[in-house]
Amino acid sequence: MDLNFTETQDIVRTTAREFMARYYPKSLVRELEEEPIGFREDIWKEAANLGWLGWVIPEEYGGVGGDFLELIVLLEEMGKACFMLPFFSTVICSLPILAAGTKEQKEELLPKIAQGEMIFSLAFTEPSATYEAAGIETKAVADGNDYVINGTKLFIHDAQVAHSFLCAARTETDKANPENGITLFVVDAKSPGIKITPLEAIADDKQTEVIFKDVKVSKDAMIGEINQGFPIIKRLLEQAAVAKCAEMMGGADWMVENCVAYAIERVQYGKPIGSYGIIQSYLSEMWAEVGIAKRLMYYAAWLVAQGGPCAKEVAMAKSLASEVYRSQTRMGVQIFGGIGTTREHDMGLYYRRARQAALLFGDPISMRERVAQEIGL
Amino acid sequence: MDFQLTPEQQALKNEFEKFFSEEIKNAPPNWSGNLMALFESDENWAYHRSVADKLGEKGWLSLPWPKKYGGQEHSYFEQLLFNEVRAYYRVPGVDMWGPQIVAPSILEHGSEEIKNTWLPRISRGEINWCQGWSEPNAGSDLASLATKAVENGDDYVLNGQKIWTSGAHRADHMFLMARTDPDVPKHKGITYFLTDIDKPGITIRELLFMHKKRDYNEVFFDNFRIPKKNIVGDINKGWYVTMAGINFERSMIGSVSELQGELEELVELCKGTERNGKTLAKDPLVRQKLAQLAIELEAAKNWAYYVSHLQSKGQNVPAESSAAKWFSSELTVRFANTVIEIMGLYGTLKEGSKWAMLDGRFEDMCQISLGITIAGGTTETMKNIISWMGLKLPR
Numbered sequence: 159m160d161l162n163f164t165e166t167q168d169i170v171r172t173t174a175r176e177f178m179a180r181y182y183p184k185s186l187v188r189e190l191e192e193e194p195i196g197f198r199e200d201i202w203k204e205a206a207n208l209g210w211l212g213w214v215i216p217e218e219y220g221g222v223g224g225d226f227l228e229l230i231v232l233l234e235e236m237g238k239a240c241f242m243l244p245f246f247s248t249v250i251c252s253l254p255i256l257a258a259g260t261k262e263q264k265e266e267l268l269p270k271i272a273q274g275e276m277i278f279s280l281a282f283t284e285p286s287a288t289y290e291a292a293g294i295e296t297k298a299v300a301d302g303n304d305y306v307i308n309g310t311k312l313f314i315h316d317a318q319v320a321h322s323f324l325c326a327a328r329t330e331t332d333k334a335n336p337e338n339g340i341t342l343f344v345v346d347a348k349s350p351g352i353k354i355t356p357l358e359a360i361a362d363d364k365q366t367e368v369i370f371k372d373v374k375v376s377k378d379a380m381i382g383e384i385n386q387g388f389p390i391i392k393r394l395l396e397q398a399a400v401a402k403c404a405e406m407m408g409g410a411d412w413m414v415e416n417c418v419a420y421a422i423e424r425v426q427y428g429k430p431i432g433s434y435g436i437i438q439s440y441l442s443e444m445w446a447e448v449g450i451a452k453r454l455m456y457y458a459a460w461l462v463a464q465g466g467p468c469a470k471e472v473a474m475a476k477s478l479a480s481e482v483y484r485s486q487t488r489m490g491v492q493i494f495g496g497i498g499t500t501r502e503h504d505m506g507l508y509y510r511r512a513r514q515a516a517l518l519f520g521d522p523i524s525m526r527e528r529v530a531q532e533i534g535l
Numbered sequence: 536m537d538f539q540l541t542p543e544q545q546a547l548k549n550e551f552e553k554f555f556s557e558e559i560k561n562a563p564p565n566w567s568g569n570l571m572a573l574f575e576s577d578e579n580w581a582y583h584r585s586v587a588d589k590l591g592e593k594g595w596l597s598l599p600w601p602k603k604y605g606g607q608e609h610s611y612f613e614q615l616l617f618n619e620v621r622a623y624y625r626v627p628g629v630d631m632w633g634p635q636i637v638a639p640s641i642l643e644h645g646s647e648e649i650k651n652t653w654l655p656r657i658s659r660g661e662i663n664w665c666q667g668w669s670e671p672n673a674g675s676d677l678a679s680l681a682t683k684a685v686e687n688g689d690d691y692v693l694n695g696q697k698i699w700t701s702g703a704h705r706a707d708h709m710f711l712m713a714r715t716d717p718d719v720p721k722h723k724g725i726t727y728f729l730t731d732i733d734k735p736g737i738t739i740r741e742l743l744f745m746h747k748k749r750d751y752n753e754v755f756f757d758n759f760r761i762p763k764k765n766i767v768g769d770i771n772k773g774w775y776v777t778m779a780g781i782n783f784e785r786s787m788i789g790s791v792s793e794l795q796g797e798l799e800e801l802v803e804l805c806k807g808t809e810r811n812g813k814t815l816a817k818d819p820l821v822r823q824k825l826a827q828l829a830i831e832l833e834a835a836k837n838w839a840y841y842v843s844h845l846q847s848k849g850q851n852v853p854a855e856s857s858a859a860k861w862f863s864s865e866l867t868v869r870f871a872n873t874v875i876e877i878m879g880l881y882g883t884l885k886e887g888s889k890w891a892m893l894d895g896r897f898e899d900m901c902q903i904s905l906g907i908t909i910a911g912g913t914t915e916t917m918k919n920i921i922s923w924m925g926l927k928l929p930r
Contacts, residue, residue: 159537159538159539159540159541159544159612159840159844160536160537160844161536161537161538161840161841161844162536162844162848163536164536167536227536418926418927418928421928422927422928422929429929430928430929432922432926432928432929433928433929433930437928438918438919438922438926438928439915439918441922441926441928442858442861442917442918442919442921442922442925442926443918445854445858445921445925445926446858446861446862446921447862449838449855449858450834450835450837450838450858450862451834453834453837453838453840453841454830454833454834454837454838456536456837457538457833457837460536460537460538461538471833474829474830474833474834477826477827477830478830478831478834523823526822526823526826526827526830527819527822527823527826529826529829529830530822530823530825530826533798533802533825533826533829534802534803534806535802535805535806535816535821535822535825535826
């Protein structure tokens, strides 16, 4: 057992910090929040040049061949900086292509992803608002060499800039086991019949409604076997849940650092507020809870990287990170006082993101239900 | 970052597993394994003693000590594995103080004579210690202790009172602090003594816990004599000797691991207990509560491993170990109270009732656990340490 970060992980962190300091100030976060598209080509290209988009893609497909824990470290820094470009969407879609795509699909798609030429959006959730298989009602019906997709995808991130969707659709109805009959397709975002409508949400992240109306996609665009998409998605959801934890915990680090610094600098009644017991109580709990949730996240991430079963630990990590991030960002606002509640103060960026991230890829209630199943209840 | 145990660590852990899973079978019929259960009856105490002898023989009471003094020179991490496995099976046999609190102080500050006299006996598991630190007016502010020790020939003569002395009624020795110089700042006039307590000048009086069990005691000294040769470190330097005593495996893995075992039994109980026409295991609220406990336990376990990892690298970890103490002790209280809530009316029945669930262990635990958030540094003290030493907040 060695719980130290590797040298590469340390380098990734340092590089990411320098990158964010140089290219990604908080003023840009605010600009991107206000824009419907929310994209910057130059920053995207810089990220691609650093190899970030292909970090976990093997070198033979134009990637860096790094490991999942390094990606986790990178995502922590992105969370800390409130990075809004479609990195998360694109990278999580690259994982199932890597895991289940054919050689031709990998050769076609992965180098483009790694070079920053292909932005992906995951078209999974629907108005059913669940990550369970039963929630997938969008249908794909065979038509010669094509499939025709019909349905509504909801809460879809980054569709407004995506070149492609990774879309989950039902190709067969199995009432007894809804996990059967789901198939994954790569869909060109310019395909006729796709209608994208932006949604305004708490984190000003770019969520959309994506309606597929008679959208044609070639059989060659199927990732994995027909009707066998859900096991691939399950794995993807585990990876995405831990990745989301990393973003949250990175944001939590920003909060701890900045709340502590403010408590030392802010004077009331002639003393720094950080010298008062009640503020110390808040801050010590904040530091400890964030640290504890983060260690559980690393453990879950390590299990994911090993490739074995990790459903229980991922659900635990996602539930705890979400709860801690939500409750402690609320305390973070309290520590900053009135200014913390304003649009101009950075604390609100994290408070709002905590509420969004907690619900993505498994909200705490459903994650605890998963844990209950895994411990034998 | 690699969470895999090395083959050596895994082999050692397996050895611990094998021993403790067998040893629990020798427990007396009323053995709950709860904190302080060892003091509860003569049978329980005899069980504790028999395991202590076996552990002493195996060298498992001195895992991280230098070989020179009978130790095994393992790291804190191997100590963590031992503590984890032992607590999971709820087996006693490790004196609460000797191996992990007294021995590190002796190792760092004791003379060769002190080391050679006491360490072999601690490592063999012979000595039953109690702790003479707290006093009625010296709790979290321990350095304000008032028990006086006055030089007299080859001895010091003690007068004063100690309190919260767990297990003093079973113990044969005490390690204690007393004031040897009243005229200097409070931290600088304290001396650290070791003594047997089976002699005149000491009175031990029971102080029952709220559930009527005897854990604590009050201890009174009335011209109680301790030979000078039993002083650890220098005269008036006792405060710094105690500081070495915090240099032990501090991850709190024991409480976490014990609760992990309890959680597994609880899951089975919920699957077999009907309430309002369905099993407790099918009640969504019960599922959420048990899952939350499981999550907090897994988190506490990972944090414990992290603390132990840092300690094994030679780092001093006041804030991290305080967070472990805070989180794990508060979790124990939460755990016990949640279990009683889930059990419903059955939850409050004491051990011995045919109706009690899980032998009434949680009726006991929801009370005795209150001591854990106070003893060994209160929750508030832990937060102070995090704030002052970890976050560098102003005082």
